[in-house]
Amino acid sequence: MSFQTPSNHALELRDVTKTYGTVHALDRVSLQVPRGTFLAVMGPSGSGKSTLLQCAAGLDVPTSGQVLIGGREISGLNETRRTLVRRDAVGFVFQSYNLLPSLSVRENITLPLRLAGTDGDSAWLDRVVDRIGLRPYLERRPAELSGGQQQRVAIARSLAARPEVVFADEPTGALDAHTASDVLGLLRDLVDDFGQTVVMVTHDPRAAHRAHATVVVADGRIREYLAAPTAETLAGSLVGVR
Numbered sequence: 001m002s003f004q005t006p007s008n009h010a011l012e013l014r015d016v017t018k019t020y021g022t023v024h025a026l027d028r029v030s031l032q033v034p035r036g037t038f039l040a041v042m043g044p045s046g047s048g049k050s051t052l053l054q055c056a057a058g059l060d061v062p063t064s065g066q067v068l069i070g071g072r073e074i075s076g077l078n079e080t081r082r083t084l085v086r087r088d089a090v091g092f093v094f095q096s097y098n099l100l101p102s103l104s105v106r107e108n109i110t111l112p113l114r115l116a117g118t119d120g121d122s123a124w125l126d127r128v129v130d131r132i133g134l135r136p137y138l139e140r141r142p143a144e145l146s147g148g149q150q151q152r153v154a155i156a157r158s159l160a161a162r163p164e165v166v167f168a169d170e171p172t173g174a175l176d177a178h179t180a181s182d183v184l185g186l187l188r189d190l191v192d193d194f195g196q197t198v199v200m201v202t203h204d205p206r207a208a209h210r211a212h213a214t215v216v217v218a219d220g221r222i223r224e225y226l227a228a229p230t231a232e233t234l235a236g237s238l239v240g241v242r
């Protein structure tokens with residue numbers, strides 16, 4: 001598995017810099033993520049992981065450099081067009097699930113589609129619901145589910161529009177170790193079975209080692225690229241950048 005091949009990238013960052021006043025949150029970051037792969041982003045607090053995710057997902061714009069999703073440059077688009085790219089090409093999974101409590105599981109999963117004015121691809125939605133094991137819970141409210149089940153709903157929602165990339169920000173941060181492991185296994189299965197591309201920010205080496213590769217960020221730069229790292233090599237790399 002190579003993260004350097006020149007073709008078929010779901011996500012590419014070219015020389016991306018993001019500055020806040022005098023702070024270089026990202027400093028000439030270049031990165032290529034092939035379709036159907038799982039990339040973890042690690043690094044100490046304040047190293048630039050969230051900024052990287054925000055710029056890569058089109059939630060924020062780089063000060064300079066380019067971001068391409070599915071080969072299409074998004075960094076030069078205005079806010080309206082970036083919103084459309086996010087809607088159609090990007091899925092999000094957050095630590096806090098971000099489900100709407102008054103809606104059923106079914107309604108939460110399809111909400112982004114309904115906001116976009118479409119019913120989506122019902123055969124795809126059925127596959128997602130069955131693969132994630134949510135069929136028995138479709139009419140429940142989020143409060144009637146465990147944390148792990150709620151995160152599964154959020155993952156299903158992130159896939160509803162068949163996005164090019166799913167961005168996950170500490171997706172297991174609120175879960176116990178056993179449930180976290182299940183959720184990470186699911187994310188990995190979605191990559192292996194559906195060819196989904198996933199980019200996940202995490203502090204946890206045990207989470208990162210479920211990915212195909214990990215980039216370690218420090219002071220706004222990619223300090224290390226680790227293909228198929230173990231939890232032990234990851235822990236060692238992180239000690240090195242603190």
Ligand SMILES: Nc1ncnc2c1ncn2[C@@H]1O[C@H](COP(=O)(O)OP(=O)(O)OP(=O)(O)O)[C@@H](O)[C@H]1O
Nearest residue numbers: 020023024025043044045046047048049050051052
């Ligand atoms: N909106 C902002 N305004 C000013 N500085 C910012 C802003 N957002 C981030 N920064 C700064 O940019 C740097 C990188 O921040 P970022 O949030 O990307 O780090 P992080 O690796 O995600 O940290 P953590 O793991 O603690 O969430 C930090 O020095 C931070 O203080």
